[in-house]
Amino acid sequence: MIAVNLLPKEERSEELKLGRPRLRFLAWVAGAVVVVVVVGGSQLVAEMKIQGLREDLMIAQQENSHLKSQAELVRQLDARQQQLESRLSLVFDLSRDRRRSLALVDQLAVRIPDHLWLTKVEQSGTTGQLIEGVTFSNLIVAELMSRLRDAEAYEAIDLAVAERGLIGEEPVVKFSLTTRVAN
Numbered sequence: 001m002i003a004v005n006l007l008p009k010e011e012r013s014e015e016l017k018l019g020r021p022r023l024r025f026l027a028w029v030a031g032a033v034v035v036v037v038v039v040g041g042s043q044l045v046a047e048m049k050i051q052g053l054r055e056d057l058m059i060a061q062q063e064n065s066h067l068k069s070q071a072e073l074v075r076q077l078d079a080r081q082q083q084l085e086s087r088l089s090l091v092f093d094l095s096r097d098r099r100r101s102l103a104l105v106d107q108l109a110v111r112i113p114d115h116l117w118l119t120k121v122e123q124s125g126t127t128g129q130l131i132e133g134v135t136f137s138n139l140i141v142a143e144l145m146s147r148l149r150d151a152e153a154y155e156a157i158d159l160a161v162a163e164r165g166l167i168g169e170e171p172v173v174k175f176s177l178t179t180r181v182a183n
Helices: 009-110 138-150
Strands: 116-124 128-135 154-167 170-181
Touching: 009 116, 116 138, 128 138, 128 154, 138 154, 138 170
Parallel strands: none
Antiparallel strands: 116 128, 128 170, 154 170
16 A cells, blocks of 8 residues: 655654654664673673682682692701701711721720820811820830821821829830821
C-alpha cells in the first residue's frame, strides 16, 4: 500500500524534526550505556587483576618469610661449619706440633752424652728452644752442642750461659743453650 502524506509541508518538516531529536537522544543514551559498560568492564577487569596481584603478593610474602627462616638456618649452619673448621684446624695444628715436639725430644734424648742431666727444655717462640742442664765439665757441654748440630731438627745452637756451681759438695757446670728448630 502506498502511503501519502496529506499534511502541509511546514507540518511535515516539524514531524521530521521531532523524530530526529528522539534518535539523537536514543543515540546519546546508547552511547552512554556503551561507555558505562566499557568503563564498568574495565573497572571489573582492573579489580580482578588487583585481586590477583594481592593474592600473588600474599603468596610471595609467605615464601619470603619461609625463605628468611631458611636463610637464617643456612647462616647458622655456615657459622657452625666455620667454627668446626677452625676447631679442626686447631686440633690438626696441635697434633702436628705434638708429633714435632715428640720428634724433637726424641732427637734430643738420643744425643745427651753420659754425665749430663737436663733440668729444663722449653719452647721459646714458634721456632726457638731453650735447653738447660747440669754436667761435670765444659767438654761435655761442647759434646752436647756438637751432637745437636749433627741432628736434622736443630739449627743455630748457641751457648747462652755456662757457669760453675755446686750440687752438695760436687763442683758442676750449669749451662743454658738456645736453639732454633728446623722447619
